[in-house]
Amino acid sequence: MITLRVNGSTLETDSDPETPLLYVLRNDMELNGAKFGCGLGQCGSCTVLADNMPIFSCLTPIAMLADRDVTTLEGLGSIDAPGPVQRAFIEEQAAQCGYCIPGMIMRAHALLMKNSAPDEAAIRDALEPSLCRCGTHMRILRAVRRASEGFQEQTSAARERNR
Numbered sequence: 001m002i003t004l005r006v007n008g009s010t011l012e013t014d015s016d017p018e019t020p021l022l023y024v025l026r027n028d029m030e031l032n033g034a035k036f037g038c039g040l041g042q043c044g045s046c047t048v049l050a051d052n053m054p055i056f057s058c059l060t061p062i063a064m065l066a067d068r069d070v071t072t073l074e075g076l077g078s079i080d081a082p083g084p085v086q087r088a089f090i091e092e093q094a095a096q097c098g099y100c101i102p103g104m105i106m107r108a109h110a111l112l113m114k115n116s117a118p119d120e121a122a123i124r125d126a127l128e129p130s131l132c133r134c135g136t137h138m139r140i141l142r143a144v145r146r147a148s149e150g151f152q153e154q155t156s157a158a159r160e161r162n163r
């Protein structure tokens with residue numbers, strides 16, 4: 001039995017420890033934000049965070065996640081209350097088919113948690129493992145820049161409050 005912590009909830013699963021996390025998320029937890037694309041670690045559509053680090057959930061066996069906090073797209077906000085990165089992607093209308101977007105958002109979120117004011121090179125570097133076959137890269141980059149402004153405002157508001 002393996003206990004997974006996902007978006008603050010726990011799931012005890014008796015799935016084979018080698019089962020990729022993506023299947024448990026989608027089939028057992030009904031968390032469908034992460035997508036199956038290639039299953040080979042080549043497209044990034046399955047990206048989630050483990051302890052705030054992006055991982056390919058299609059390649060990561062659940063046995064490796066026993067003591068780690070997993071965050072999926074659903075953990076960043078909801079349709080009614082999107083998180084800052086999700087909101088920025090909506091405002092910039094960054095999605096075309098949308099298939100790559102969950103992975104892009106998770107990578108952007110992980111980056112902004114570490115560095116709320118990344119330069120262009122850092123943003124491109126962080127998103128590089130995720131592919132967008134629709135070619136909306138420029139809108140995706142704009143969305144991350146917009147999200148970065150939101151993160152910086154949050155940070156300076158928190159500093160003001162703590163003075």
Ligand code: FES
Binds near residue numbers: 043044
């Ligand atoms: S589905 Fe995981 S990297 Fe493509």
Ligand code: FES
Binds near residue numbers: 095096099133134135
């Ligand atoms: S929006 Fe279609 S793959 Fe990126």
